Amino acid sequence: MIAPNQWLDDFQKNVSDMLAKTPAADIERNMKALMAQTFARMDLITREEFDIQAALLARALDRVQVLESRVQALEQAQTDAGLDKTQ
Template identity: 45%
Template sequence: MFDKSMLNDLARHLAESVPTDLFKLQDDLEKNFRAILQASFARMNLVSREEFDVQAAVLARTREQLERLQLQLDELEKRIADR
């Protein structure tokens, strides 16, 4: 999920980039920018760095376990073939 404070900062930055003669619209624009950004990021199925790191660690442990199981399977197949 996208960091909400980062999203708010980005929306605020976009609203602040509006020319000063449209300053009265800045709050409305910021709200609109925030809504557009949230919808866009939701469609992208983004994850936080923390969630990514957790999933990467899970994948690494799973890969290690798979390699151990593959070695055990190879050993068992060898034993059967040697009979």
């Protein structure tokens, strides 16, 4: 008698072989190729690339905020120095 696991493995192999010989396999391959071409034309990026760019943008925004505060401080110092000279 065939072991249950062996029977299931044989059944799965037979079903896979049968499906591979049907038009469904061709349709699946064609659909995958069509989707790959469509995605390639859309110029998509991976999630990892998106996360890297988001992190770089966050760092750049932090640096801009620091520089803005430094410019404001320098402008204020210049204004204060200009007021002291006129008095």
